[in-house]
Amino acid sequence: MPQVTLTVNGKTSTVDVEGRTLLVELLREKLRLTGTHVGCDTSQCGACVVHVDGESVKACTILALQANGSQVTTIEGLAKPDGTLHPMQEAFREYHALQCGFCTPGMVMSAIDLVQKHPDGMSEKEIREGLEGNLCRCTGYHNIVKAIAAAQDVMHGRAQTLAPAAE
Amino acid sequence: MYDFEYHKPGSLADAVKLLSADPDARPISGGQTLLPALKHRLNKPTSVVDLSGIAELRGIKREGNKLVIGALAKHVEVATSPEVKAAIPALAQMAGTIGDTQVRNRGTIGGSVANNDPAADYPSAVLGLNATIVTDKRRIAADDFFQGMFTTALEPGELLVAIEFPIPExxxxxxxxxxxxxxxxxxxxxxxxxxxxxxxxxxxxxxxxxxxxxxxxxxxxxxxxxxxxxxxxxxxxxxxxxxxxxxxxxxxxxxxxxxxxxxx
Structure with missing residues (x-):
């Protein structure tokens, strides 16, 4: 049986897989990292987004074997060991950027990649366009967009703390 | 998805050997089209040959009045390449609108053109710019390459290596x-x-x-x-x-x- 060696959230694992095993299946079923969700399984909804070597990808549309040797970050790898949330996670909480929460792991992972790719900051329109690969059926996206707009200032060092959400 | 063997050759010659030896082997690069097709069981390859480790398929470069883009160039690479933006801004702009960010981070120009989905973007740039398709065996004019829905001039086992775009006014x-x-x-x-x-x-x-x-x-x-x-x-x-x-x-x-x- 083929083997995959990859580093997930800083921890290196070697796992037996089949040729057809998807990265998301490896993460959820072999490594028990169930924060990465499978919504549509057709590369449309973005609930499965993780970072592979720093790029956001849909983990349902990449073979585990294609990720051999790579560095993977999932939603479980964002918070510090003491539980301090990543600024993007904190912003999603502050701005109530979720309702049912199913899309949230993928939204957060896509949002972090988006912010990192735009060091000069994004307008509301750019944030909305950047989220094209992530579907949310509850929120109407408004609070997600607000959360990302606030988080980018913290991530780029333009603000020390997250701007509080309006009452 | 049915199971298959997975190969990751390090050279174009090895990839061609693997694909020629088995008519039911399929090449994969970004997999943004092939993997959804496999999930629907539209395709049942015995083996999948991952092209992503082949250096000969990489690179974006200007050669005189041509822009040569390797088959493995991801959509995000074409969209953000200074060479593409300078030579054919319309091509960079097109690449930046394919699918979504995550698809652009995986999908490749070679895969899109070889697949020839009627709703794909790149085929119209290849045909509109009168590009030449370079394979491991020959050079094919765009007018001869696209042959209708999901059909191209590529023969079984033949691999798209690069696309040469003449630079337009x-x-x-x-x-x-x-x-x-x-x-x-x-x-x-x-x-x-x-x-x-x-x-x-x-x-x-x-x-x-x-x-x-x-x-x-x-x-x-x-x-x-x-x-x-x-x-x-x-x-x-x-x-x-x-x-x-x-x-x-x-x-x-x-x-x-x-x-x-x-x-x-």
């Missing part, structure tokens, strides 16, 4: 996306290269095609107004729940006008 692309799937309903790539005008239409028909009447009109007068009166016949175009053939025919003219306006 002017080029522009416009498309209407399905609001839900974001796939192209109708798109137009217009280009003027060495004085010759080409108009390629994607999304509207079973395969990418050239619009000769528009090419003639634009040769006489390069302006959006020149094609405003050119009617695309609906015969043979795609009709489905998302839009009738007549609607797509109408869109072809609208997209051509927008593409010319974008080209300037």
């Amino acid at each position: 002017k080029a522009g692309y416009a498309k209407m996306r399905n609001p839900a799937s974001r796939y192209v309903m109708a798109g137009a790539f217009v280009a003027k290269t060495g004085g010759a005008v080409r108009v390629a239409i994607n999304g509207a028909g079973p395969g990418v095609f050239r619009q000769a009447d528009m090419e003639k009109a634009l040769t006489a007068n390069w302006s959006p107004d020149a094609v405003a009166g050119v009617t695309q016949p609906a015969d043979g175009l795609n009709g489905d729940i998302h839009g009738s053939a007549e609607y797509r025919a109408h869109l072809v003219t609208v997209m051509a006008k927008r593409a010319i306006a974008a080209a300037g």
Whole structure:
């Protein structure tokens, strides 16, 4: 049986897989990292987004074997060991950027990649366009967009703390 | 998905050997089309040959009056490449609108062109710019390469290595996306290269095609107004729940006008 060696959230694992095993299946079923969700399984909804070597990808549309040797970050790898949330996670909480929460792991992972790719900051329109690969059926996206707009200032060092959400 | 063997050759020669030895082997690069197809069991390969480790398929470079893009160039790489932006900005702009961020981080130009999905973007740039497809065996003109829905001149086991784009004086692309799937309903790539005008239409028909009447009109007068009166016949175009053939025919003219306006 083929083997995959990859580093997930800083921890290196070697796992037996089949040729057809998807990265998301490896993460959820072999490594028990169930924060990465499978919504549509057709590369449309973005609930499965993780970072592979720093790029956001849909983990349902990449073979585990294609990720051999790579560095993977999932939603479980964002918070510090003491539980301090990543600024993007904190912003999603502050701005109530979720309702049912199913899309949230993928939204957060896509949002972090988006912010990192735009060091000069994004307008509301750019944030909305950047989220094209992530579907949310509850929120109407408004609070997600607000959360990302606030988080980018913290991530780029333009603000020390997250701007509080309006009452 | 049915199971398969996975190979990751380190050279083009090894990949061709693997693919030639087994008619049911399939190449994979970004996998953004192949993996969804495998999940639907539309395809049952015995083995999948991962091309991503092959250096010969990489690179984006300017060679005289041509831009040569390796098959493994991801959409995000084409969209952000300084060479592409300088030489053919319309191509960079097109690449930046394929799928979504995550698809662009994996999908490749070689995969898109070799697959020839009627709703794909790149085939219209390849045809509109009169590009040459370079394979491990030969060179194929764009006019001979695309042969209708999901069909190309590539033979079994033949691999697309690179695409050579002549650098145009002017080029522009416009498309209407399905609001839900974001796939192209109708798109137009217009280009003027060495004085010759080409108009390629994607999304509207079973395969990418050239619009000769528009090419003639634009040769006489390069302006959006020149094609405003050119009617695309609906015969043979795609009709489905998302839009009738007549609607797509109408869109072809609208997209051509927008593409010319974008080209300037």
